[in-house]
Amino acid sequence: MDERTVPIKAAKVSFDVIEALREREGAGVSELATALEMPTSTIHDHLRTLEQQGYLVKEDGEYRVGARFLELGEQARSRKKVYGIARPEVDSLAEETGEHANLLIEEHGLGVFLYKARGEDAVNLDTHAGMRVLLQTTALGKTILAYRPREEVEAILDEHGLPEITANTVTDRDELLDELETIRERGYALDDEERVQGMRCVAAPILSDDQEAIAAVSVSGPRSRMAGDRYTEEIPELVLRSANVIEVNMTYS
Amino acid sequence: MDERTVPIKAAKVSFDVIEALREREGAGVSELATALEMPTSTIHDHLRTLEQQGYLVKEDGEYRVGARFLELGEQARSRKKVYGIARPEVDSLAEETGEHANLLIEEHGLGVFLYKARGEDAVNLDTHAGMRVLLQTTALGKTILAYRPREEVEAILDEHGLPEITANTVTDRDELLDELETIRERGYALDDEERVQGMRCVAAPILSDDQEAIAAVSVSGPRSRMAGDRYTEEIPELVLRSANVIEVNMTYS
DNA sequence: GATAGAATCCGGCAATGGCGGAAATAATAT
DNA sequence: ATATTATTTCCGCCATTGCCGGATTCTATC
Incomplete structure (x- = not known):
């Protein structure tokens, strides 16, 4: 199997978003969309999902990596x-x-x-x-x-x-x-x-x-x-x- | 918007898998499939993706939460x-x-x-x-x-x-x-x-x-x-x- | 209050995630 | 050794849904 392709692409995108947030110590939708070269709407979908699931937090109008990862x-x-x-x-x-x-x-x-x-x-x-x-x-x-x-x-x-x-x-x-x-x-x-x-x-x-x-x-x-x-x-x-x-x-x- | 439904269902499933692994301190494909009431093939797809991305490790024939989460x-x-x-x-x-x-x-x-x-x-x-x-x-x-x-x-x-x-x-x-x-x-x-x-x-x-x-x-x-x-x-x-x-x-x- | 930028929302369509079933592999019993 | 069972991995189809463009709303800034 090709090392570059993964079965669940959406999961990869979600984690790409998370890692981008980690590197930047928080960011907005459009900043991430530019960095990852994806439409803002797509990034927004992922951010919303991850926030709703409790893995990201929205503070001062920015999305950030949440303390939930600490547990993991x-x-x-x-x-x-x-x-x-x-x-x-x-x-x-x-x-x-x-x-x-x-x-x-x-x-x-x-x-x-x-x-x-x-x-x-x-x-x-x-x-x-x-x-x-x-x-x-x-x-x-x-x-x-x-x-x-x-x-x-x-x-x-x-x-x-x-x-x-x-x-x-x-x-x-x-x-x-x-x-x-x-x-x-x-x-x-x-x-x-x-x-x-x-x-x-x-x-x-x-x-x-x-x-x-x-x-x-x-x-x-x-x-x-x-x-x-x-x-x-x-x-x-x-x-x-x-x-x-x-x-x-x-x-x- | 309904609180229970998220835009990216696949991401939710992936994190459900991760949390199940955390609770159990490691598990196999079929154990997770039973616990989450999903086909083994689906769980396997997620596990493979997460392992390939470096978030899970496979030790002693079990999948486990990886130290990569420590960074987050x-x-x-x-x-x-x-x-x-x-x-x-x-x-x-x-x-x-x-x-x-x-x-x-x-x-x-x-x-x-x-x-x-x-x-x-x-x-x-x-x-x-x-x-x-x-x-x-x-x-x-x-x-x-x-x-x-x-x-x-x-x-x-x-x-x-x-x-x-x-x-x-x-x-x-x-x-x-x-x-x-x-x-x-x-x-x-x-x-x-x-x-x-x-x-x-x-x-x-x-x-x-x-x-x-x-x-x-x-x-x-x-x-x-x-x-x-x-x-x-x-x-x-x-x-x-x-x-x-x-x-x-x-x-x- | 006008303007610009960013964040959401929405709907369509092709891509792909989910699934059953088959194959391969590992574990266990005989 | 061999058979049997359990578990993991692979494969291909199909309906779902993730992705996207574009419209709308929100939020700053002047």
């Missing part, structure tokens, strides 16, 4: 066993380092931040729970890829490509595969300004019994602080220790 | 100014009392928990972020209703009714309206096992400049601990103080 999102998150177990560990990682600490899972070939904690000195960042990122562009994602079978990695790269996000993003497939090998050997991954200028990151996988990475934890901060021994020894040690604690708790609970 | 939910939440401002206050309420502390907003005539914090001694509860509740059945909801115009309150009651959730739920419309009057007078609301057996709750509104309740904060705990002066004086004082701090910060930021 929270359910998706809390159903993941790793979330409950990793959460306190991510919190203490953030506290110990003063930086951002994150928990990422893979879904549909993309990384999804399940949770993030901010330490005392954490810089302002674009990341937030629910945010999706290309796996290759983060230390978190690379650790997950490292413990996936080669053919699955290839499939993910085929689907999402290797775009250059910053000057340091790995854009060569073989180079990436080599790096995944290195990650497997030393047990953790580094990200040196590969997704965000000036930000470095250290991540370790949370492995299941059969050596699959079900998630990854990380610490990320500005290059100035993530340097020297701290970047190559202290932080990796902390992150590995956390990942290990989570792994153990996953097995025995 | 988080966006809906963080766009609310009150969330960012109230969050630290709710945290400290939970810490000071050792109980649950909550932040609720109104949407489509229902209460939605935007945030909740657990204190040290907090009991296990069914509430979670994103959860929706009838406004009349919680102290939080009643405070919000208390600061809405009478006709709006009537409309909400007409739409959602006054079902008896526990033995203590207020089911009489006039009795409720009287209570709202009392709440306006003293500035906070009480919930004495009206939604959950054994649980009591104290809530205060967060008022905008024009005296509309844009949200409410509360502390809730077991009847045994929420009694005497603590229930009628100490906790109300704490909750009112928090609500006030939030109000001030809402105006000056």
